[in-house]
Amino acid sequence: MTAAATASQESLKQHLNVTGGLQLNGTFRVSGAKNSALVLMTASLLTEDCVELVNIPNLTDICSMSEILESLGVQVTRDSDRISLTASNLNGSNPPYELVNSLRASFFSIGPLLGRLGQAKVPLPGGCRIGARPVVEHIRGLKSLGAVVSVEHGIVTASLPGTRKRLRGAQIVLDCPSVGATETILMAAVLAEGTSTIENAAQEPEVQDLASLLNVMGARITGAGGPVITVEGVETLHGCRDYPVIPDRIEAGTFLMAAAITRSPLRVEPVIPEHLSAVLQKLRDCGCALEIDEQGVTITPGELTAVDITTQPFPGFPTDLQAPFMALMCTAQGTSVISEKIYENRLQHVAELQRMGASIRVDGSTAIVEGVSSLSAAPVTGSDLRAAAAMVLAGLVARGTTKVSGLKHLDRGYDDIESKLSRVGARVNRNSV
Numbered sequence: 158m159t160a161a162a163t164a165s166q167e168s169l170k171q172h173l174n175v176t177g178g179l180q181l182n183g184t185f186r187v188s189g190a191k192n193s194a195l196v197l198m199t200a201s202l203l204t205e206d207c208v209e210l211v212n213i214p215n216l217t218d219i220c221s222m223s224e225i226l227e228s229l230g231v232q233v234t235r236d237s238d239r240i241s242l243t244a245s246n247l248n249g250s251n252p253p254y255e256l257v258n259s260l261r262a263s264f265f266s267i268g269p270l271l272g273r274l275g276q277a278k279v280p281l282p283g284g285c286r287i288g289a290r291p292v293v294e295h296i297r298g299l300k301s302l303g304a305v306v307s308v309e310h311g312i313v314t315a316s317l318p319g320t321r322k323r324l325r326g327a328q329i330v331l332d333c334p335s336v337g338a339t340e341t342i343l344m345a346a347v348l349a350e351g352t353s354t355i356e357n358a359a360q361e362p363e364v365q366d367l368a369s370l371l372n373v374m375g376a377r378i379t380g381a382g383g384p385v386i387t388v389e390g391v392e393t394l395h396g397c398r399d400y401p402v403i404p405d406r407i408e409a410g411t412f413l414m415a416a417a418i419t420r421s422p423l424r425v426e427p428v429i430p431e432h433l434s435a436v437l438q439k440l441r442d443c444g445c446a447l448e449i450d451e452q453g454v455t456i457t458p459g460e461l462t463a464v465d466i467t468t469q470p471f472p473g474f475p476t477d478l479q480a481p482f483m484a485l486m487c488t489a490q491g492t493s494v495i496s497e498k499i500y501e502n503r504l505q506h507v508a509e510l511q512r513m514g515a516s517i518r519v520d521g522s523t524a525i526v527e528g529v530s531s532l533s534a535a536p537v538t539g540s541d542l543r544a545a546a547a548m549v550l551a552g553l554v555a556r557g558t559t560k561v562s563g564l565k566h567l568d569r570g571y572d573d574i575e576s577k578l579s580r581v582g583a584r585v586n587r588n589s590v
């Protein structure tokens with residue numbers, strides 16, 4: 158069994174005991190961004206040189222991505238938060254279905270594989286608990302760049318027609334600002350012949366980070382982070398040393414909410430404030446004072462009052478912080494209306510919060526949260542990685558000790574969460590069944 162599978166198996170048998178009612182103090186240390194590190198790792202497929210990334214978080218998803226890339230012939234070496242990837246001898250095989258199914262970001266490798274080799278076969282990533290997770294936009298974009306793409310038996314096959322050796326630049330307009338589709342198309346277009354534009358592009362910081370790495374590798378990309386990205390194709394890309402992954406804005410937001418829910422003044426760093434503008438505004442609106450500097454954020458919570466949120470593509474409120482924010486609203490004064498507009502099924506944490514005494518009513522993709530004076534500890538399960546984080550937050554403020562299961566999800570996106578929380582005074586320990 159692979160290391161990632163073993164880690165996952167271990168997480169299945171474990172749970173966290175979270176003791177409620179403790180004040181926190183000190184500094185949360187934020188790791189490198191999972192959703193950036195994963196796609197930056199796939200960018201190594203675009204060159205035969207070594208691509209070296211630093212500030213890589215220690216997560217099961219990173220292990221899984223390493224295994225997927227190794228199955229393609231990439232040499233991967235890991236040293237603490239540094240990872241070196243050399244794709245000088247790609248073996249032309251397909252990433253294994255069970256790994257792609259467990260790690261959606263691995264599907265994005267179809268872009269660089271097609272750009273580098275002129276062909277790629279990648280299993281369709283399955284849907285997951287939060288939604289169907291289609292890849293229609295990714296396929297449309299590759300076809301616009303001149304690829305022949307077919308889907309049979311759950312495998313997406315992309316290739317160049319006839320004797321063509323390179324994709325050709327194109328004008329692409331996305332139907333929706335899909336993060337993965339923008340990243341997949343970017344990585345295919347950088348080696349295409351001619352110029353491409355991606356309109357209605359995703360503007361997330363992770364897309365900007367990918368464009369920044371590709372430019373360091375010799376690509377010619379402008380406009381990343383805005384709605385229109387322009388890519389002037391080049392013939393080859395070279396490697397790089399010590400490229401730093403951006404801090405994880407979702408982890409930072411989760412920790413800021415841990416401070417808010419326990420009414421604890423805390424420091425969270427590093428944080429790039431413009432990566433979290435919508436979240437910082439909502440924390441202010443619900444009664445938290447924030448001191449923001451170039452290293453991070455100091456939060457001083459007051460009495461929490463309920464505010465409404467609607468999840469949207471960046472720079473709107475991120476869907477990945479909807480569940481943690483809902484936990485926060487459970488003990489705020491008043492009524493909060495939380496609308497999930499990105500995924501069709503990302504309210505499964507409501508039932509778990511209700512088990513802890515939360516007063517929440519669901520109407521379609523909207524949850525109406527009536528703040529209660531306190532939550533009570535209960536055995537709960539996180540249905541996806543952000544729901545699991547929400548259960549930990551609720552446990553920090555519930556009366557008693559909450560047993561949080563679903564660590565297989567949690568460990569995918571949070572680097573050693575129990576140590577980080579314990580370091581600031583929480584009582585969180587991991588038990589095996």
Ligand code: EPZ
Nearest residue numbers: 192262290291292293294295334335336337338477499500
């Ligand atoms: C990325 O997923 C993140 N994952 C997700 O984080 C994040 O929630 C999401 O972006 C939105 O911010 C990684 O980066 C690895 P999308 P991605 O394509 O790229 C619809 C986490 O918790 N859509 O932007 O798969 C889709 O149905 C994870 O860390 C289409 O309709 O997200 C969804 O409603 C969860 N057609 C919306 O767009 C398509 O072809 C967002 O999907 C593609 C997507």
